Amino acid sequence: MNPRGEQYVQDLLKTEGLDALLFFGLPSIRYLCGFTGSDGVLMVTEKESIFLTDSRYQRQAEDQVSTNKVKCYKNKFSDVVDKLCGKMLNRVGFDADHLTVSAYEELSSLSNGKICWCPISSQLRSLRASKDTPELAALKKAAALNRAAFEEVLPQIKPDVTERAIALELEFALKRLGGECNAFDFIVASGDRGALPHGVASEKLLKNGELVTIDFGTRVDGYYSDETVTLALGPVDGKLRQIFDIVLKAHDLALASIKPGMEIRQLDAVARDYITAQGYGDYFGHGLGHGVGLEVHEYPAVSPRADALVEEGMVITIEPGIYLPGTGGVRIEDTVVVTAEGYEALTSIPKQFYQIDPA
Numbered sequence: 001m002n003p004r005g006e007q008y009v010q011d012l013l014k015t016e017g018l019d020a021l022l023f024f025g026l027p028s029i030r031y032l033c034g035f036t037g038s039d040g041v042l043m044v045t046e047k048e049s050i051f052l053t054d055s056r057y058q059r060q061a062e063d064q065v066s067t068n069k070v071k072c073y074k075n076k077f078s079d080v081v082d083k084l085c086g087k088m089l090n091r092v093g094f095d096a097d098h099l100t101v102s103a104y105e106e107l108s109s110l111s112n113g114k115i116c117w118c119p120i121s122s123q124l125r126s127l128r129a130s131k132d133t134p135e136l137a138a139l140k141k142a143a144a145l146n147r148a149a150f151e152e153v154l155p156q157i158k159p160d161v162t163e164r165a166i167a168l169e170l171e172f173a174l175k176r177l178g179g180e181c182n183a184f185d186f187i188v189a190s191g192d193r194g195a196l197p198h199g200v201a202s203e204k205l206l207k208n209g210e211l212v213t214i215d216f217g218t219r220v221d222g223y224y225s226d227e228t229v230t231l232a233l234g235p236v237d238g239k240l241r242q243i244f245d246i247v248l249k250a251h252d253l254a255l256a257s258i259k260p261g262m263e264i265r266q267l268d269a270v271a272r273d274y275i276t277a278q279g280y281g282d283y284f285g286h287g288l289g290h291g292v293g294l295e296v297h298e299y300p301a302v303s304p305r306a307d308a309l310v311e312e313g314m315v316i317t318i319e320p321g322i323y324l325p326g327t328g329g330v331r332i333e334d335t336v337v338v339t340a341e342g343y344e345a346l347t348s349i350p351k352q353f354y355q356i357d358p359a
Ligand code: ZN
Pocket: 215, 216, 226, 227, 228, 333
């Protein structure tokens, strides 16, 4: 077991008065014990850790997993309940954000009143929030692939090419360079489609005079990159240039304000208050950012509703945007790690205004 994760879980067993804690969510299972397959349950007690999986993954789990024991199940939930009952473990927590209602009902009915099931949710949210050196190394590699792929594809970003073609070229370059998979369906949103914060690449052709927003990322050793650039195709009108400059300034102000110990909602407010003061507050509808790690969107959400503090080692995005329906939009996103003094950027594509001129 990962020592930091193990300590976190042991502390939780004590504070929650649990005999065992079950993990069903794959990112936390991977974080805690190293398993990279698609099905399994991790059971942690004060004395031991057991990883249970199905027969497809037995060999893989024996090679990968750092728990005391690896067991194979035939029927996932009844075998888990049998194991808990056999060990007289009565008060059992589970990662409630990763268990469906029907699975919970099945566990409850199989245990027939012998187990007290305790949903654990917010108590687990910061388990993976602060990244250690090997995690940061993977995140940096993933971010470096973004830049290398972007530089390769940049000459192909020109009028009369479809958004989808750009997304495909980025995907191909990232995978050829070593990326494991796409972080999400890439966003390539040009012209008035730029007003869609999640405008997945379409068959629309790029045109001169448009802004193009490209949001993309990959995965290395399980860890994601996430970055957004907005480019100009030829000269753009003054309104678009104005919102670009406002978003870039909001992005820069937020980055410069990052300090461990500040409220996350205050970090969001730095960018949001600036955009609002420029008259565009109604056009920045989403949170400023999110945590990135074994999931591309993970704790903490950087939003006006966040109730936690910025901590050293957190990896978060800073991604303000302005979206004007019928006109276009701008988003600029970097992924950074919080350091003792402020932050270190992981993503590195330059974000200043960049105009692609026709050849
Ligand atoms: Zn993104």
